Amino acid sequence: MKAGTGTILATHVHEPGGLSQTLEFLKRTRSELRQLRRAYVWKDRLHVCDVNRDVFEIVGLGYADPDIIPVFTDINAAYDPRTIHLPIEAEYKEFNLGRRHPWAEDRVM
């Protein structure tokens, strides 16, 4: 799966101080996207992709932005908060979104 190859179904412009609006926008991924599969984040934008490669795009939110952490937490991305903001040579960073709660994980036998 390559970044930037999916169909962008919806776009939101992230403004400084606009985290709550961004999270509100992402709620739509639950009903308008299928199983979430991967997140791609550039310096200046984020793509949340589902299994069909359909994309929700957030413009203005890059990996250096502190707001990426609550957004990634919201979509359950498998990311490392210690390195997420660090610059890299590559054009973008990518993260899996397939993590789930294990069955009955809090059940003590």
Added chain:
Amino acid sequence: MLQTTSKPSMNEPHDQDPFNNSSYGTLVDAPYKLVSLPVLDVLDFNERIIRGYEDGSAEKGLPADLSLARSLVPAGTATLRDFSNIAPEIPLYIPENCTGCMDCVTQCPDTAILGKVLSETELEERLATITEPADREMFRTQWSRTKKYFDAPQKKGLPGGMFNIIIDPSKCKGCAECVTICDDNALKMADKTDEVMTTARKSHRYFKNFGPSNQQYVSDNLLIDMMLKEQTHLYTGGAGSCAGCGEGTALRMMCAATGSKYGDQWGIVAATGCNTVYTSTYPYNPYLVPWTNSLFENAPAYAIGVRMRWDQMGWQDRPLWCLGGDGAMFDIGFQALSRLLASGMNIKVFVLDTQVYSNTGGQASTSSFTGQNTKMSVHGKVLGGKQERRKEIAQIAMMHPRTYVAQTTCAHTNHFYRSVLGALEFDGPAIVVCYTTCQPEHGVGDNMAAEQARLAVDSRAFPLLVYDPRKGNTIKERLSLQGNPSAKDDWYVNPKTKEPVTFIDFARSEGRFSKHFDRDGNPSETLLRAKEDRLENWHLLQELAGLR
């Protein structure tokens, strides 16, 4: 007793299955697989008992007669099971994007996505048999001209082959593994509307009506293409495994590889576990080869007995697989397994390694990774999941006299097939340990089996290996780590990020380790120990293979 005399056969179109999608045969229709046994009447079983389960009358109308009491199940009865209504989505095929790689067909856990190749002439002849023009055009558009099957044969002077992928709507569980594995955007998930399902049912029916693939397009040297042959489909759809089950794919691929060489002239002794539950939930059996199950702990001992009897009968040339999960082979049946491997007998062992007792709710096994959150090693304030280190059954097996050993995953298709075929060719005991996801216990999505298996290998959590005693007299000569990325290095470095891929990255992607990360993303001490354990295991393998 139920009256069935006036009803059409379950293997023919009927009210519940008007397009006969649940007929015997995978790529083409086939009759019931009959046996000559005084204790099992296949026709009665399929027409009376299966029908009772399929139409919902079994619990009210089936008498507790000898047939039920014996719990014998004919071969392939899972074929007659209808899963059309268990998932809200189904994959759709986009032929113009398809390259004919066969990854989707290979990785499906439920034999629900199938491929076929015909010459253009053959295709036109068969299309002409579809009387409804709209259906004919609908199905015609689902055939593609790929480089692999059309352009490449043409360059050799042969007619180009038309390629078709089809989804069996009666067997698909909607896991989306096929869509995830497809690198070419040739599949997408869609809602199961009436129109979508009718098209899928008709397409699947025409697919089966069109006969087998033209064998001139199927290369025996291309292992990924083996599922274009009917004889490899010895594990039918209709098993009761979870959507996306990694074990289902492993069993299908094991059956395909064995079937490609031996047809259906071989058998299975299975240890109790998830695999026996979903392949023998009465009255449904997906296997088209003889299969038996006794207990959790005794499958290898049972297999020794079957092997001896088969040899007495002159069946030395028929392979016998003994299969079980990590609970059966690493733990509870370990002494029996060791006895089997020490026996020198020609028995092949296949281990479905989910690193957890999946069937009983997710207890830790000796195969579980350090730090894994399981029942009986629950992550809490005092202990962070499992504290012991993982047992390495492959290394233990290597130390048995003259034993073939392989460790593989379904996501590494060629490695998998070569491991299984190597085990079959080896004249003596062999064991193939296969990494398999258990979606509910690992805490990963239904579509993640292959991706997580790849990450398990990339992160050294589960290295690939083949140990073949025929290769030489030293361990270094016998042991190959081919297939592992950057095999001479400690860690594989992701070329995109330039960062090493470690066990911490693997753990971060699965729910079973999620409690090991604090709010800032720091891994726990236990998880760091797990990382060191995996590196130490990798170093040992490198040393044994002469790479260190």
